[in-house]
Each structure stands twice: as structure tokens, then as C-alpha cells.
Amino acid sequence: MNEPIVEFHSITKRYGATVALADVSLTINAGEVHALVGENGAGKSTLGKVLAGLTTPDSGDVVVSGRTENFSSPRQALSAGITMIAQELSLVPGRSVAENVYLGIEPHAGPFVKRGELKRRFAELVIASGIEVDPDAHVEQLRIGEQQKVEILRALAREARVIIMDEPTARLSLDETRNLLATARQLADSGTTVVFVSHFLEEVLQIADRITVMRDAKIVRTTAANDETKDSLIEAMTGRPLDAMFPHRAPVSPDAAEVLAVRNLSLHGQYSDISLTVAAGEIVVISGLVGAGRTEVLRAIYGDAPATAGTMTLAGAPYTPKTTRDAIRQGIALIPESRKDLGLVMERSVADNVTLPYLAEVEAAGLISHRRERALASERMDRVGVKAASADIAVTTLSGGNQQKVMFARALVRTPVLLLADEPTRGVDVGAKRSIYDLIASLAASGMAVLLVSSEIEEVMGLAHRIVVMHQGQLVAEFDGDTAQEELVIAAAFGAAGGDA
Numbered sequence: 001m002n003e004p005i006v007e008f009h010s011i012t013k014r015y016g017a018t019v020a021l022a023d024v025s026l027t028i029n030a031g032e033v034h035a036l037v038g039e040n041g042a043g044k045s046t047l048g049k050v051l052a053g054l055t056t057p058d059s060g061d062v063v064v065s066g067r068t069e070n071f072s073s074p075r076q077a078l079s080a081g082i083t084m085i086a087q088e089l090s091l092v093p094g095r096s097v098a099e100n101v102y103l104g105i106e107p108h109a110g111p112f113v114k115r116g117e118l119k120r121r122f123a124e125l126v127i128a129s130g131i132e133v134d135p136d137a138h139v140e141q142l143r144i145g146e147q148q149k150v151e152i153l154r155a156l157a158r159e160a161r162v163i164i165m166d167e168p169t170a171r172l173s174l175d176e177t178r179n180l181l182a183t184a185r186q187l188a189d190s191g192t193t194v195v196f197v198s199h200f201l202e203e204v205l206q207i208a209d210r211i212t213v214m215r216d217a218k219i220v221r222t223t224a225a226n227d228e229t230k231d232s233l234i235e236a237m238t239g240r241p242l243d244a245m246f247p248h249r250a251p252v253s254p255d256a257a258e259v260l261a262v263r264n265l266s267l268h269g270q271y272s273d274i275s276l277t278v279a280a281g282e283i284v285v286i287s288g289l290v291g292a293g294r295t296e297v298l299r300a301i302y303g304d305a306p307a308t309a310g311t312m313t314l315a316g317a318p319y320t321p322k323t324t325r326d327a328i329r330q331g332i333a334l335i336p337e338s339r340k341d342l343g344l345v346m347e348r349s350v351a352d353n354v355t356l357p358y359l360a361e362v363e364a365a366g367l368i369s370h371r372r373e374r375a376l377a378s379e380r381m382d383r384v385g386v387k388a389a390s391a392d393i394a395v396t397t398l399s400g401g402n403q404q405k406v407m408f409a410r411a412l413v414r415t416p417v418l419l420l421a422d423e424p425t426r427g428v429d430v431g432a433k434r435s436i437y438d439l440i441a442s443l444a445a446s447g448m449a450v451l452l453v454s455s456e457i458e459e460v461m462g463l464a465h466r467i468v469v470m471h472q473g474q475l476v477a478e479f480d481g482d483t484a485q486e487e488l489v490i491a492a493a494f495g496a497a498g499g500d501a
Contacts, residue, residue, distance in 0.1 A: 145176030401432025
């Protein structure tokens with residue numbers, strides 16, 4: 001357990017004027033889960049890519065099992081028993097699980113694959129690893145969590161001794177995350193070293209043997225996970241005392257106008273009899289487990305998936321949006337759950353993404369004025385704190401936190417009366433989270449009504465004036481944000497009695 005398997009000696013990597021790694025030295029032991037944590041740009045993913053042969057350092061050495069190995073390709077790293085499982089999986093969708101696991105190393109008889117031998121090897125691998133997946137299922141039919149298992153089996157089939165997992169739970173449900181963490185722990189217990197790169201500090205503390213904190217391309221410290229807490233990690237990552245993770249909530253005026261009222265909203269098979277209100281200047285958070293129907297309620301309010309029963313009012317008037325265009329026209333904006341799948345056109349510029357739903361704002365004589373478009377986008381970018389060289393660069397070049405802020409910039413092109421946000425800080429680091437929390441709090445303080453969906457209990461407790469909890473498509477509890485108890489909110493999400501609902 002304490003024998004080094006990987007050693008980094010004075011690793012430095014620059015991208016132009018940007019220093020990604022600055023004289024980094026680190027030892028990773030055999031058979032441990034070693035977590036790398038830090039804000040975006042801290043260097044943790046770059047260090048993982050150096051180990052996986054995806055990035056060549058400018059100086060320094062990588063030593064594997066006592067032998068200097070400066071990899072120039074993933075193939076070289078794999079030959080030394082090292083592989084990476086990235087956020088974007090590299091499987092062949094139309095092929096079976098077994099075919100993907102042994103792709104390129106299949107047993108052959110001449111030009112033909114020995115199918116029986118392939119299945120036998122796969123069965124032996126499943127028994128040895130304890131990772132079960134249907135060998136005949138096509139990868140494209142599997143959920144993301146199952147696809148990650150296929151990636152892990154593929155690594156083990158190639159006798160990987162070190163597996164780097166880069167943000168492996170970012171796209172997983174609660175159950176899939178639990179299974180992935182159990183698998184990673186099982187791998188380490190069986191002797192495989194796991195390098196776990198993640199923003200989710202609760203997961204890191206749950207699974208890691210040791211944790212390395214990085215900041216500004218350097219290592220801050222490496223400690224046993226048992227000696228750390230979430231608060232201590234956040235303070236080390238940000239480099240500032242952790243006085244409060246969340247901003248002050250401006251109190252809601254007792255006579256604040258009711259902006260949104262939802263009465264007995266229902267959609268067959270998704271949710272039923274949902275009733276809630278949001279007042280001007282109020283932050284209401286819908287809590288609950290994945291699959292409880294929270295996102296679907298937001299989509300109904302936004303006109304994306306209309307309910308089949310129930311009524312809504314907006315600023316006291318009947319509100320029945322047929323399309324998202326109706327919702328936007330009436331002063332509602334949405335931050336969707338997945339910025340990559342639902343929120344942004346990743347290869348287009350920041351300006352294009354900010355102004356896309358509001359092209360009428362930047363027209364001149366019936367044509368798009370790029371000058372107006374850039375000016376409008378730049379002003380909104382400044383307002384929400386997007387860090388980018390200009391409005392003309394592609395969104396895909398930005399960090400996750402800045403991509404998320406681009407969606408807020410778009411939402412504020414026209415000042416909405418109601419902001420809907422589904423998991424507004426998913427996949428961003430703690431520093432970016434705080435800036436997004438500040439933005440949400442400031443919008444509410446200015447009088448905007450805010451309705452959020454969040455799966456992070458700290459976020460729920462830290463932001464909400466009121467908390468409503470959904471379980472299996474029904475609203476089961478309501479809590480005052482100032483007096484709510486975390487354990488009662490969690491219990492309600494799992495279906496236990498509690499709250500005022």
C-alpha cells in the first residue's frame with residue numbers, strides 16, 4: 001500500500017504564457033485511491049494527462065515503478081499499465097460490450113475473431129473484477145454509468161495498474177455515482193491504483209485514501225483523507241479563509257408581490273398536484289432525488305413540456321405558455337440542467353450563445369449587426385463575471401464555470417421577472433460556485449423571483465428563502481430556509497414525513 005508506483009519529479013507545463021503546472025512533485029502509492037482536487041485551472045487534469053501520455057511536460061520526469069517513463073502518447077502509457085477514463089467516453093456505440101472491452105486485442109484464428117474465446121475471457125474478467133455488465137448489450141443502449149464500467153473493464157483487460165478517472169461522476173445519477181465509487185474502491189482494494197480527479201468533495205472524502213490539493217498550477221499539500229474535511233479542502237483550494245460559502249440572503253419583503261403561482265400542476269407519469277409560489281426577491285429551491293419530477297416541473301413553467309392539468313399565474317395574470325418563446329416573451333428565463341446538451345452551442349462564439357434567443361435585439365435593417373451583438377454580449381458578460389478574452393471566442397474554450405456564466409449572461413439579455421435554474425452550479429469548481437451564488441443572491445436582492453432545482457444539500461440550505469421537496473412526482477414537504485434542518489430535508493427527499501406540506 002505504501003510503495004510508490006508513480007512519482008512526478010519537478011513537472012512543468014506551459015501553454016504559451018499560461019503555466020498549467022509549475023515544478024510539481026508528487027508520489028502516488030500502489031493500491032490507493034489518490035484524489036486530486038482544486039479549482040478549474042489548478043492543474044489537476046493536466047497532471048493526469050501527463051501521466052496518461054496525453055500531454056508532454058516541458059520539463060521534469062515521470063517515474064513508474066522505479067523506471068523513468070516520459071510518455072509521448074497514450075499507447076506508451078498503456079504499455080506501462082496506465083490509462084485514463086475521461087469525461088467524454090471513447091467507446092464504439094454500435095459494438096457490443098465484450099467487443100469494446102477487447103477491441104484491438106481480440107483472440108483471433110486467422111482473420112476471424114474467436115467469439116467463444118472472447119466471451120470466456122470476458123466472463124473471467126467479470127469474475128476477477130466484480131464488475132458486471134451484459135457482454136452482448138450494445139454500448140449505445142447503456143446508461144452512462146454502465147458505459148463507464150465498460151471503460152474500466154477495457155482498462156483491466158489491458159492489465160492497467162493505474163487508472164486515472166477525470167471527473168467520472170459529473171454526468172451520473174445518484175445511484176450511478178454510488179456504484180462508480182464502490183467500483184473504484186473495489187479496484188483499489190484489489191491492488192489497482194486509482195487517481196481520482198473530481199470537483200465533488202463529498203465523494204473525494206468518501207473514497208480517497210490520500211488527497212492532493214492543487215492551486216495555481218502548484219501542489220498545496222498532500223494529506224490522508226481522514227485528516228481533511230470539506231471546509232478544510234475548500235480553504236486550501238481557494239487560498240482564503242472559509243468564512244462563508246454562501247452570500248447573505250436579503251430578506252423578502254412581507255408585502256412582496258407574488259410573481260409565480262402554480263396550482264395543482266400535473267403531467268401523467270411525471271408529477272401530480274404540484275402547487276407552489278415564488279415572490280419578488282425570493283429564492284425558492286426545489287429539492288429531491290434525481291427522478292422526482294423537479295426538472296419536469298421547471299420545463300412546464302418554461303413552456304417546454306406543458307402540463308396536462310393545473311393552472312399557473314404570472315404577475316397575477318393567467319399564464320399558459322405553449323412554447324418556450326411564449327415564456328421568454330412574458331419575462332421568464334431558464335438555466336438548463338446540462339449546458340453541453342441543452343444550454344450552449346459549444347463550437348459557436350460566446351456572443352452567438354448570449355444573443356441566440358434575442359436576435360431582434362441586435363438586428364439592423366433586417367440583418368444581424370455583429371457590432372451590436374458583440375456589444376450586448378460583452379455588457380452581459382461583464383455583468384455576470386464571464387472571464388474570456390473577448391465575446392468572439394468559442395464557448396468550448398472556456399472553463400466549466402465560465403460556460404455556466406455564459407448561460408446566465410444570456411438569461412439576463414432581457415431582465416426577467418422570473419429566473420428558473422436547474423442545477424445552476426453542476427460541474428463547476430468551488431470558486432466559480434461562490435461567484436454564481438453571489439450572482440443569484442444579487443438578482444433576488446434586486447427584486448427578481450428565482451426558482452431553482454438543486455441536488456446539493458449545502459446549496460439548498462445556503463441559498464433558499466424557502467425549500468419545497470419533491471418525492472416520486474409529488475410535493476411532500478416545505479421548509480423555511482432560515483429554520484430548516486438538513487436532516488429533515490434529506491428525509492423528506494427520501495419519502496419520510498416532514499415539513500409543512
